[in-house]
Amino acid sequence: MFKKLRNRLLLMNLSIISILMLISFSTIYIMTYNNIHEVIKQDLFRIADFNKSDRIVLPKFDLLGGSMPVPTEPQIADNNMNTKENDKLPKERIAAFVIETNKGFKLSSWLSFFSADDTFYTNALANVDKTEDAYGDFDLDGSTWAYMVQKRPSGYVISFLDMTTQKDVLDRLILTFIGVSVVMLFVIFFISSFLTERSVRPIKEAFDKQKQFISDASHELKTPLAVIHTNVDVLLSSTDESDKKWLKYIKSEVERMGHLTNDLLYLTQMDGAEDHQMMKSNFDISEKIEHILLGLEVVAFEKEIDLTYDILPGVEIYGNSEQLSQVAMILLDNAIKYTPSKGSIKIKLYRSTHHYTLEIENTGEGIPEGDLPKIFDRFYRGDKVRSRESGSYGLGLAIAKSITEQHGGKLSCESLPNEKTTFTLKLKS
The missing domain is CATH 3.30.565.10 (Histidine kinase-like ATPase, C-terminal domain)
Structure with missing residues (x-):
């Protein structure tokens, strides 16, 4: 009985702590996830702004008019460009590109910060959710790409950014949470088991004393009941018939008390019995x-x-x-x-x-x-x-x-x- 009580208390403690850890880790993960994607969205907006002709001279690959060499970095115009605008542009080479489409989402041109095959950009466009203001990500050529769709008068501009590193960070965060949770549950299990055992011990001692009292009282009652029962049988054999009914009442109640003490003894034995006994x-x-x-x-x-x-x-x-x-x-x-x-x-x-x-x-x-x-x-x-x-x-x-x-x-x-x-x-x- 007390083993079941201890196990229930232990299970309750572990359940409460598991729920609290799940809520805490989920909150941390969601906040980190939202922060990372907020930064990615800001970068995608900046990448899409590179496609504005008043700020950058764009060497593009045009599917209709032929091709030009693809630079590894966008060419920044020197005329009509002040220092503050230059500071806004990325100082390091990044894995990103921009695709322009018509209103039917048919690729018309692209600008890339790295070299890739022509089919790469066609495949990237095929993975995009072709709706206005769409945002998402997909896997292509072993990398995870985030994208954002923005409407323009002539069609759509879709900016892409390699978010493989950020995705790896989120994946490692999940693995870290799982590892920490498993270790913490093991530690908490042993601590809770120790504390639960100490908490149940006074209850068990009180119950054992109560059980011992019932057992002792039942044993003490059995002897006088047996004596009374024997004397009543003797009196019944020698008493007049008119007086026997009173003795029969006494015998009936003695037998009843005898059954009661036997059942009480049996219940106390069953309460303390282990399966192996x-x-x-x-x-x-x-x-x-x-x-x-x-x-x-x-x-x-x-x-x-x-x-x-x-x-x-x-x-x-x-x-x-x-x-x-x-x-x-x-x-x-x-x-x-x-x-x-x-x-x-x-x-x-x-x-x-x-x-x-x-x-x-x-x-x-x-x-x-x-x-x-x-x-x-x-x-x-x-x-x-x-x-x-x-x-x-x-x-x-x-x-x-x-x-x-x-x-x-x-x-x-x-x-x-x-x-x-x-x-x-x-x-x-």
């Missing part, structure tokens, strides 16, 4: 259930209950046979107790996906919807008067639930008031 083996649960049903058929017949069952033969389960048989006995006994005369009980054992399922359905008053979440709680009884008359004190279903969970199974209940109640036990196949 339980004696488990493969056994035929179909045979066990059929054996239990043989003993209950007489009780069902006396109450005029229609008992029908469909048990899949040869179902083997890995677990403690005595404990799982006790679960089946508790559920079947519960069904017979709360099924009225002329009612019916249906038992079915079948295989479902990855599970063997035992369904026990009985007619009757059913369980109110508000009581369904509480029926597996200890000492909970929906109808306390009827429960006391039937000898129930609200521990049977709690024991069945505890045993089922120890075996990695699931026990649930569905009920339609004044119609039927169905208990479903699922065990791993």
